[in-house]
Amino acid sequence: MKVVFVSCAELPSGDSDDDAVVDALVDVGVHVEWAPWDSGADFASADLVVLRTPWDYTERLPEFLAWCESVPALANPLPVVRWNTDKSYMVELADAGVPIVPTTLLRPGDEPEWPSGEFVLKPAVGAGSVGALRVADGDHAAADAHWKALGVPALLQPYQSTVDEHGETAMVFFGGQYSHAFTKGAMLTEDAEMDESGHYVLERLSPAAPDAARRRVAEDVVDAAAGVLGVRRADLLYARVDLVTGADGSPLLLELELAEPSLGFRQADAAAALRFASTIRAALQDR
Known part of the structure; x- marks a missing residue:
């Protein structure tokens, strides 16, 4: 079985967060390769092509989506990626009853x-x-x-001022099942710095243990997204739900990441990489 993790030219082997997943997949008999999405690699021969760090797509979205359409075994699949790469999805989720940051x-x-x-x-x-x-x-x-x-x-x-003190809570799901969470410190600050690739602001990350209110909202977000997209939760290889605290103390959705999210393995328990590897194995068996 062959899996390709998709990157970009500036980060051809990812940003190292997925290294433990690669090791876990090798342990269970899955061969993993990295390739930038626009590299001309033979993606069609892979049993599964997983979007991980193709973070230059924002500058070339039509070209990127055309490439996604050409890949037979893409995860998450094309309709999900097309919907999620335009943040106007927030309006649809609000219409579905999700508590969002007013948008x-x-x-x-x-x-x-x-x-x-x-x-x-x-x-x-x-x-x-x-x-x-x-x-x-x-x-x-x-x-x-x-x-x-x-x-x-x-x-x-x-702007949700609670972010300055509490940051964002990123809650990660594999195959529709909750895996782990981590906290992202405030990013829109005067001392924010870009990484060397120029594709993202450097983040201050730490493990998190979300309370019941956040877990409930995150589950509702995944349900709502699956409903809007007409898929099962299990069809989403990964999802990351980013929540912030509103002025009244309730959790609000800031973003839902279904296309190419960092999944915070370096801030998670060691078994998180094993859970994702197992989810990928299950996806391979479904094909």
């Missing part, structure tokens, strides 16, 4: 009325917080300039 979708040509208080303006197609701007209360000139510079659909969200 307004802006289109080029719109002349937004900026809200009071701090807010975030970020491209609808983006990864790693690239292109996201935290706007200070009343600094509408900065918002206007950033909106004009983006030139693409964007999301407008009130």
